[in-house]
Amino acid sequence: MFSEPKILGFCCNWCCYGGADTAGTARMQYPPNVRVLRVMCSGRINPAMVLKAFKEGADGVFVGGCHMGDCHYDAGNYKWNRRAKLIEDLLPEFGIPKKRFRFEWISASEGEKFQKTMEEFTDTIKSLGPLHRSFPKMSNKSPMC
Amino acid sequence: MMKVAHTICPSCSVGCGVNLIIKDNEAVGTYPYKRHPLNEGKTCRKGRECFKIVMENRLKEPLLRGNGLKQSSWDAALDAVVSQIKLHPAPEVGIIISGKCTNEEYETLKKFSKNLGVENIGCHTGSVPSVDLGTATLDDVENSEFILIIGDVIKETPLLGRWIILAKENGAEIFAIDKPDETLTGVNSHQYQQVESISSIIDEIDSTVLEKLSSQSTVIISNLENGDNFEKLLTFFNQYDTKIIPVFQDCNSRGAMNILPILSDDDLSDLLEKIKVLYVVGDDPASIMIESMKNLDFIISQGCMVNETTSISDVVLPGSCWAEKTGSLTNTTGETQEISKILEPPGNALDDQNIITKIAEKMGLEL
Amino acid sequence: MESQFLLAKAKDDELAVRGECGGAVSALFKYLLDQDLVDGVLTLTRGEDIYDGIPTLVEDSEDIISTCGSLHCAPTMFGDLISKHLSDMRLAVSVKPCDAMAIKELEKRHQINENLIYKVGLNCGGSLMPITAQKMIEVFYDVDPSEVVKEEIDKGKFIIELADGTHKSIEIDELEEKGFGRRINCQRCELKIPRNADLASGNWGAEPGWTFIEVITEKGKKLLDGAKKGGYIEVKTPSEKAIIIRGKIENAMIKLAQKYQEKYLEENYPNIENWDEYWNHCIKCYACRDACSLCYCKECDLEKEFYNDEDGVVPDPLTFQGVRMSHVYFSCINCGQCEDVCPMEIPLAVIFHRMQKKYRDKTGFIPGVSEELPPLFSPEKE
Ligand SMILES: Cc1cc2nc3c(=O)[nH]c(=O)nc-3n(C[C@H](O)[C@H](O)[C@H](O)COP(=O)(O)OP(=O)(O)OC[C@H]3O[C@@H](n4cnc5c(N)ncnc54)[C@H](O)[C@@H]3O)c2cc1C
Ligand code: SF4
Ligand code: SF4
Ligand code: SF4
Ligand code: FES
Numbered sequence: 001m002f003s004e005p006k007i008l009g010f011c012c013n014w015c016c017y018g019g020a021d022t023a024g025t026a027r028m029q030y031p032p033n034v035r036v037l038r039v040m041c042s043g044r045i046n047p048a049m050v051l052k053a054f055k056e057g058a059d060g061v062f063v064g065g066c067h068m069g070d071c072h073y074d075a076g077n078y079k080w081n082r083r084a085k086l087i088e089d090l091l092p093e094f095g096i097p098k099k100r101f102r103f104e105w106i107s108a109s110e111g112e113k114f115q116k117t118m119e120e121f122t123d124t125i126k127s128l129g130p131l132h133r134s135f136p137k138m139s140n141k142s143p144m145c
Numbered sequence: 146m147m148k149v150a151h152t153i154c155p156s157c158s159v160g161c162g163v164n165l166i167i168k169d170n171e172a173v174g175t176y177p178y179k180r181h182p183l184n185e186g187k188t189c190r191k192g193r194e195c196f197k198i199v200m201e202n203r204l205k206e207p208l209l210r211g212n213g214l215k216q217s218s219w220d221a222a223l224d225a226v227v228s229q230i231k232l233h234p235a236p237e238v239g240i241i242i243s244g245k246c247t248n249e250e251y252e253t254l255k256k257f258s259k260n261l262g263v264e265n266i267g268c269h270t271g272s273v274p275s276v277d278l279g280t281a282t283l284d285d286v287e288n289s290e291f292i293l294i295i296g297d298v299i300k301e302t303p304l305l306g307r308w309i310i311l312a313k314e315n316g317a318e319i320f321a322i323d324k325p326d327e328t329l330t331g332v333n334s335h336q337y338q339q340v341e342s343i344s345s346i347i348d349e350i351d352s353t354v355l356e357k358l359s360s361q362s363t364v365i366i367s368n369l370e371n372g373d374n375f376e377k378l379l380t381f382f383n384q385y386d387t388k389i390i391p392v393f394q395d396c397n398s399r400g401a402m403n404i405l406p407i408l409s410d411d412d413l414s415d416l417l418e419k420i421k422v423l424y425v426v427g428d429d430p431a432s433i434m435i436e437s438m439k440n441l442d443f444i445i446s447q448g449c450m451v452n453e454t455t456s457i458s459d460v461v462l463p464g465s466c467w468a469e470k471t472g473s474l475t476n477t478t479g480e481t482q483e484i485s486k487i488l489e490p491p492g493n494a495l496d497d498q499n500i501i502t503k504i505a506e507k508m509g510l511e512l
Numbered sequence: 513m514e515s516q517f518l519l520a521k522a523k524d525d526e527l528a529v530r531g532e533c534g535g536a537v538s539a540l541f542k543y544l545l546d547q548d549l550v551d552g553v554l555t556l557t558r559g560e561d562i563y564d565g566i567p568t569l570v571e572d573s574e575d576i577i578s579t580c581g582s583l584h585c586a587p588t589m590f591g592d593l594i595s596k597h598l599s600d601m602r603l604a605v606s607v608k609p610c611d612a613m614a615i616k617e618l619e620k621r622h623q624i625n626e627n628l629i630y631k632v633g634l635n636c637g638g639s640l641m642p643i644t645a646q647k648m649i650e651v652f653y654d655v656d657p658s659e660v661v662k663e664e665i666d667k668g669k670f671i672i673e674l675a676d677g678t679h680k681s682i683e684i685d686e687l688e689e690k691g692f693g694r695r696i697n698c699q700r701c702e703l704k705i706p707r708n709a710d711l712a713s714g715n716w717g718a719e720p721g722w723t724f725i726e727v728i729t730e731k732g733k734k735l736l737d738g739a740k741k742g743g744y745i746e747v748k749t750p751s752e753k754a755i756i757i758r759g760k761i762e763n764a765m766i767k768l769a770q771k772y773q774e775k776y777l778e779e780n781y782p783n784i785e786n787w788d789e790y791w792n793h794c795i796k797c798y799a800c801r802d803a804c805s806l807c808y809c810k811e812c813d814l815e816k817e818f819y820n821d822e823d824g825v826v827p828d829p830l831t832f833q834g835v836r837m838s839h840v841y842f843s844c845i846n847c848g849q850c851e852d853v854c855p856m857e858i859p860l861a862v863i864f865h866r867m868q869k870k871y872r873d874k875t876g877f878i879p880g881v882s883e884e885l886p887p888l889f890s891p892e893k894e
Contacts, residue, residue: 047838048813048831055830068893078893086888089870090838093863094830095784134788136824139327139337142351147552147569147597151559164566166597173597177803177853179587180564180642187855190797300825303795303855310793310857329825332792 005125007034008053009062009118011106012042014072016064018108023115030118033125034062041065042103043076047087054096054133060125063103064114070107077105099124100131149176150487153474155198155245155467156191158393159183159304160476163192165199165468170489172196172468183283183476189303202451204463205492214461219493219503225460227507229422229443235262239420241408243428244270244395246497247472248481251397251404253498253512254426260510265416267408268401269428273393274372275407276379280478281363281388287311289388291357294321295346295378296367300329302392305365305477309333320354322346343374347381358387367392372409393477396467400475410434417441426497427464429454447500449490463494470496516727517755519718520736520747530580533715536723536745537606537632538580540711543739544604544630545573554598554605555579556586562660563642567593584663587639587695589849591615591805595623604630608639609703613845613880614805616708620885623808630735633706633728635714637665637765638698641852648692653680665694666715697848697861699772704765708881710735717750717758724750724758777866782859791829793856800850800860806840813839833860837867842888844868845880 011017017038023030039045042065053061063084065077080103088098102121106113147168154161162181166174175193177186184192207222208214230238240258242251251268258266286292286308299306310333313319321334324342331337340349358364364382366389369375375391382389393399401407408416413430417423417437423430424445431438431453438444438457446458449466467474469490475481490496495503505512521534527542528535541553556565557579565586570576590605591614607615612631618624640648646657653672662673670693671681687693705712710732711725718724727733739745782790801807801814813819819831844864851861872878877886887894 048819048835051830051834051838052819055828075891075893079891082888082890085874086838086842086871089867090834090841093787093837093867094834095788096830133830135791135826135828135830136821137332137788137792137826139321139331140335141331142336142338146571149567151566166593168597176567176593177849179852180560182643182646184855185641185643185852187853188797188799189795189855190799193797193799193802299793299856300795303797306795307855307857314857327825329795332825 005033005059005122005130006057007031007060007062007122007125008058009034009036009064010039010042010045010049011036011064012044012066012072012076013038013040015066015070015108016042016104016106016114019064019106019110019114022109022111024111026111028111028115030115031122033122034118041071041073041076042080043071043073045080045083047083047090050087050101051090054091054100054131059128059131060100060102060121062118062121064106064117065103067105067107095133096131097128099128151178151181152468152487153396153482153484154188154192154195155396156195157302158396158398158477159302160396160474160480160482161188161192161304163188163195165196165487167488172199172488184304184307187304187307192304199466199468199488203449203466203491203494204451204455204461205494206463207493208455208458208461210459214456214458219495222460222462223503223507226424226445226462226504229445229459230261230424230508233422233442236264236419237421238263238424239265239416239422240424240426241267241269241413241416241428241430242401242405242426244268244393244398244401245467246397246401246427247470247474247484248397248400248404249472250426250497250501251401253501255404256512257501257505257510260505260512261508265420267406267412267416268398269408269413269430270398270401271394271410273369273391273398273407274376274409275402276391277402278379278383278389281390282478282480283308285388286363286365286390287315289317289361289363291318291359291362292320293354293358293362293364294319294330294334294367295323295343295365296369296392297323297325297328297330298365298367298392299333301367305390305392306330309365318357320357322350343369344377347377355385358382358385360386360388362387363390364388365390365392390478396476397474399477399479400473400481403475425454425458426501431457447497449494462500463490463492464497464500465490465494469494470498516733517750518725518727518736518747519722519750520713520725520745521722523743523746526577527580528721530577532580532582533718533723534721535580536725537634537713538576539744540632540735540739541570541579541604541606542573542576543742543744544735545570545576547738547742550602550604550630552598552601552603553579554590554594554603556583556588556606558583561658562663563645563657569598582634582664584638584665585640585642585645587641587698587848587852589614589803589805589847591618591624592803592808594618594629595805595808599624602628604632607631607633607706607709608636609633609706609708610636610701610845610847610880612706612709613703614847616880617806617843617845618808621808630731631706631709631711633709633712635705635712635716636698636701637704638694638701640694644692648687652682652687652692655680695848695852696776696859697846697851697865700769700776700865701846702766702769702773703881704762704769716761717754719754724754773869776862777869781862781866787829787863790858791833792826793858794827794829794832795856796827796832797855799853799855801836803849803853804840805845805847805849806843807836837864840864841867842871842877842886843879
């Protein structure tokens with residue numbers, strides 16, 4: 001049974017990370033599998049970082065930013081939104097179902113939304129099972145004589 | 146002023162075509178040479194960056210040792226060379242050249258040594274012995290049914306590796322043998338056999354592999370650390386009706402062995418013991434056996450780059466890099482390709498054949 | 513500006529004879545050099561034979577004659593050659609649609625200064641790899657490839673001409689069916705008339721000895737007017753019928769390209785296992801990056817510690833090709849250069865082109881043609 005998926009969550013400092021905080025202070029339980037990584041803005045995330053997370057063994061990657069119009073840096077989340085679409089197209093080309101990647105807009109006050117999103121996403125990843133990648137490549141070795 | 150000109154990559158023994166981009170007599174980049182039948186514009190990183198060799202650590206002026214190495218005129222440098230060679234009987238003079246020079250340079254140097262009566266001459270190729278065998282062509286590789294590879298050919302000589310990939314796409318079975326846990330060639334083969342040491346291959350090799358050797362197979366032997374192994378493997382596989390490609394180190398190792406004696410590391414150190422004056426062309430023996438060179442009275446170093454040997458030499462003669470000369474190179478499968486001069490040598494550097502000829506003239510020798 | 517059609521030919525007899533279709537393009541180059549409107553002209557000269565196209569910078573108008581004629585077996589790329597080595601020069605350049613697309617993307621990225629360059633477009637039905645072309649001529653035409661003095665693609669046939677004047681032709685479809693013919697990316701290429709250049713010239717709709725020119729920009733129009741006034745070219749108006757024929761051929765070619773897109777990007781698209789096998793070949797030589805006009809960064813992410821595989825024998829495709837893809841695929845012009853130069857025979861343009869098509873379908877962005885940068889880079893809130 002696959003019970004402990006590894007999920008990496010990039011959360012922007014001004015909204016989503018606050019949401020995680022709110023969830024925490026209100027003692028709303030969310031799955032411990034999610035490792036939250038604080039970034040200043042979702043506009044800071046580029047597709048390569050998500051790819052790297054999968055390479056390093058994440059079973060799922062989540063990105064959370066401010067609601068449209070609320071980005072602390074004005075348009076960071078618009079930029080991120082456009083990049084997120086690229087990632088959705090890119091992942092399947094490397095054998096990673098796009099369901100393993102999710103992004104959401106969560107404000108600092110939305111502790112509950114944060115909790116719910118994390119639960120949902122964790123369930124999705126659990127149902128998908130661990131990410132088996134065909135990398136690194138091994139040769140077909142003949143036994144030592 | 147910019148021009149794009151054809152040449153051959155000097156960085157390994159495969160002999161890929163590359164185009165150099167030349168701006169104001171400086172090589173500033175490479176451009177794919179898609180018309181070249183061997184690599185069709187594809188190269189590895191060494192090939193794409195070979196233009197850097199043209200600029201790297203170049204010798205531009207003749208140097209003569211006084212109180213340290215000092216810039217001198219060609220006349221003074223050549224006079225010093227000639228007087229030292231004349232001062233010593235022929236058996237005390239040695240000449241070595243690298244596998245990176247042109248066939249024409251080998252011929253000229255061969256004549257020079259013959260007329261001078263010097264017998265201590267050879268091309269230093271490191272681990273590879275002289276082989277005299279008909280090797281497979283690249284088309285043979287592509288059309289093979291079975292390919293046995295010793296060494297990491299795809300990684301070390303990727304443009305030879307490419308023909309293995311093409312053969313595989315054609316349905317060939319690929320079997321690789323090497324020492325590491327994993328190799329790039331191993332990963333791309335149907336089977337990979339890891340061995341303790343290269344010398345044990347003959348004993349350890351899977352017998353079913355040997356059954357697959359036929360006129361439709363090719364054995365590629367590369368990346369060996371010593372010449373004995375290489376020779377043993379060649380003799381071993383020569384018993385079978387299979388085609389063979391030995392992968393040599395330098396861009397013209399194969400050409401050199403058609404013309405000059407080949408010196409292994411051991412041969413070279415023996416040679417150094419016998420002589421007092423050493424004339425080095427395009428090579429750097431000091432980088433591997435500086436100790437054996439301590440007894441020499443006089444070292445003459447000719448070449449395009451500053452290296453360890455030039456720094457301990459008594460005379461340094463600045464020569465040309467491959468893109469600055471006309472001649473031919475013979476690649477690892479025995480194919481001879483022309484190169485032409487597409488750049489002027491820097492400073493007062495000269496064409497290497499020209500330098501040898503000048504020395505001969507001053508010695509009063511006919512070439 | 514309204515598009516405008518005309519037929520043109522060089523007034524100089526030698527250019528007219530040596531040129532592909534009347535030598536108008538060469539005459540325009542000669543005019544630009546003679547009038548000191550440019551410092552140099554970047555075109556191709558024929559090297560060893562018709563399979564050997566060598567990029568050449570001509571600075572003396574007397575030398576233009578040696579660059580006349582079309583080389584269909586010379587899939588060169590001028591975009592990065594200009595941005596890396598000639599960006600400070602006033603230049604005129606002969607461009608296939610893919611050259612023009614690369615140049616356009618580089619202009620938008622401030623790697624080429626639009627004001628410094630005249631882009632004289634050549635219509636393009638596709639180009640062939642030189643060695644493939646030679647094998648094809650040997651096998652299908654039963655001719656020694658070195659005896660071919662000229663080749664062209666016309667009415668769906670690849671036609672060769674021998675020294676004695678005889679011609680041999682075979683349907684290009686038939687050749688491509690068997691894995692020969694045009695490069696695979698060219699088969700998929702939809703931009704047949706470079707309306708992203710200043711002028712677009714070609715033989716479609718032209719009479720023998722004339723080039724059909726479509727004027728695209730104001731700069732192109734001025735160039736033509738100047739060359740006409742200066743006595744370099746002769747022009748006339750093409751018939752309505754010629755214009756219609758040209759349009760029909762263009763449409764047929766685009767339809768064919770779309771059919772090939774369907775074939776290579778969907779029906780025969782490698783599956784995940786095939787890709788695994790391909791990525792396995794990668795020697796991390798960076799040839800694909802270096803050949804791609806869009807990869808112009810001075811410091812490349814791919815060489816950063818961050819993405820390096822410490823001990824793997826093969827780079828992880830996710831953080832190697834995947835990262836390069838995430839940087840450029842949306843702008844991929846399907847020029848095929850990455851695939852051409854990959855020493856390990858990985859069909860790179862197939863994946864980049866397929867991804868770009870997805871992006872195009874969503875955003876409408878057409879690389880090398882759209883005036884703006886891809887919407888990805890937009891600072892707007894949209
Ligand atoms: C690969 C290719 C495919 C073509 N396909 C078509 C087609 O399907 N339909 C059509 O109407 N026209 C096509 N053309 C254009 C046509 O062949 C003529 O080039 C055009 O009509 C101009 O004729 P001209 O006599 O004025 O050219 P010229 O005066 O002969 O000048 C041609 C110029 O193009 C340069 N050139 C030659 N080969 C290349 C190349 N591979 N890349 C970049 N520059 C090059 C030459 O150096 C020269 O400067 C194609 C051209 C090329 C190069
Ligand atoms: S990619 Fe398009 S424009 Fe470029 S050579 Fe091929 S068909 Fe012509
Ligand atoms: S990714 Fe390949 S096909 Fe696309 S623009 Fe770059 S070199 Fe051309
Ligand atoms: S050119 Fe081919 S082998 Fe080289 S890095 Fe790119 S994909 Fe890998
Ligand atoms: S600060 Fe939250 S998305 Fe920009």
